[in-house]
Amino acid sequence: MKYAIIIPDGAADEPQESLGGKTPLEAAHTPAMDALVAAGVIARACHTPKVLPAGSEVGNMSLLGYDPLKNFTGRAPIEAAAQGIELGAEDWAVRCNLVTVEDQTMRDFTADHIGTDEATKLLATMQEYVTADTELSQVLHFVPGVSYRNLMIWRGVSKPAPFSMETRATPPHDLTDKSITEDFPRGPGSDVLVSLMEKSVELFKDHPVNVVRQGYGKLPATNVWLWGLGRAPSLQRFDLAHGVHGAMITAVDLLRGLATLVGWKRIEVEGATGYTDTDYAAKGRAAIEALNDVDLICVHIEAPDEASHEGDVQGKIKAIEEIDRHVVAPLVEALKARGDWRMMISPDHPTFVRTKTHTHGNVPVAMAGTGIKPDEFTSYGDTNAAKSSLAFDEGWRTMEWFIKKNV
Numbered sequence: 001m002k003y004a005i006i007i008p009d010g011a012a013d014e015p016q017e018s019l020g021g022k023t024p025l026e027a028a029h030t031p032a033m034d035a036l037v038a039a040g041v042i043a044r045a046c047h048t049p050k051v052l053p054a055g056s057e058v059g060n061m062s063l064l065g066y067d068p069l070k071n072f073t074g075r076a077p078i079e080a081a082a083q084g085i086e087l088g089a090e091d092w093a094v095r096c097n098l099v100t101v102e103d104q105t106m107r108d109f110t111a112d113h114i115g116t117d118e119a120t121k122l123l124a125t126m127q128e129y130v131t132a133d134t135e136l137s138q139v140l141h142f143v144p145g146v147s148y149r150n151l152m153i154w155r156g157v158s159k160p161a162p163f164s165m166e167t168r169a170t171p172p173h174d175l176t177d178k179s180i181t182e183d184f185p186r187g188p189g190s191d192v193l194v195s196l197m198e199k200s201v202e203l204f205k206d207h208p209v210n211v212v213r214q215g216y217g218k219l220p221a222t223n224v225w226l227w228g229l230g231r232a233p234s235l236q237r238f239d240l241a242h243g244v245h246g247a248m249i250t251a252v253d254l255l256r257g258l259a260t261l262v263g264w265k266r267i268e269v270e271g272a273t274g275y276t277d278t279d280y281a282a283k284g285r286a287a288i289e290a291l292n293d294v295d296l297i298c299v300h301i302e303a304p305d306e307a308s309h310e311g312d313v314q315g316k317i318k319a320i321e322e323i324d325r326h327v328v329a330p331l332v333e334a335l336k337a338r339g340d341w342r343m344m345i346s347p348d349h350p351t352f353v354r355t356k357t358h359t360h361g362n363v364p365v366a367m368a369g370t371g372i373k374p375d376e377f378t379s380y381g382d383t384n385a386a387k388s389s390l391a392f393d394e395g396w397r398t399m400e401w402f403i404k405k406n407v
Helices: 031-039 056-063 076-082 116-131 190-204 208-215 238-242 253-262 280-290 303-309 313-338 382-387 395-404
Strands: 002-008 041-045 092-102 105-108 140-146 149-154 223-230 246-249 265-267 296-301 341-345 363-369
Touching (some): 002 313, 031 341, 031 363, 041 382, 041 395, 056 253, 056 395, 076 092, 076 149, 076 223, 076 253, 116 190, 116 208, 149 223, 190 223, 246 253, 265 280, 280 296, 313 341, 363 382
Parallel strands (some): 246 296
Antiparallel strands (some): 140 149, 341 363
């Protein structure tokens, strides 16, 4: 049996007045996704328990079959795993966005999609500041990632971190076009995080990187935004849990980290950007090729989520259509040509275009292939999923059904 999982990140949404009451998934032209439902089933699953953040860190952990209520320890430690950073028992990882804040409002949580080279230079300045501080120099390390997505590591051997699981910090993508006044970190150790965030404003104000960016019309990175902190999680290997060896295709460190933690191979695709300009076709081709080496290929596409954060409903529809045309359609045909197969399509969480933020709630899940008997539905979308009798209130249980149902 060969398996494929497609994750159109944040594709689930609410009905849009501008789309005649349809959701973006329902307004999009998705013949391949619709054919998959017609040949199989549509279900609904909740991957984001209300007591946890409604984000990709929780949603994708659940989607891959791991109970987030038992296994989630924070977003940043997952991304640390993606970079090969080992966290000791006393270490903490903190997500470090570069953002643009104007008049106490989150103008852009990506700092206008700042370049990786630019981000690296700004973080070097933060590291110089920390290194000059006798108290912090041995424990704090800023680690560049990709573009605005970076990390801060607290090595707690010489000085225990002041944080706890009660420390709270708001994801900057949940604050787009909103006031940040009431959303600074809070709880144990939050004074350290807030102090660093405030210091970055001073350090970045006239930084050469920002001077150049503003010179050619780009937004400046006004400061770092620290959030998503936690300690290293411990996840059972996927092959031990399900008897299936997997691989991940993604442009996002969060998914790379999850793949590392569950023992999956990571496949890097040239042209995969983690944005709406990603090379969808290259991802589709890489997924087909990967079937030669693994039992299960998972393709994560960030584009629908990015369009949602920008409030771009047409951009979201276009991203969904590109996934259907360049990933789902060719991959289904490749699977069928190999014999026994199954495919699942599922977002990790809803991201509303209206609010530009992630939200708790159900997502539509399409599953088809060998041994899966068709239900009465013939198209993929949020409304049909809501009508389905197949529901996974504990979303992490969906994976076991997908892998083992009637096998």
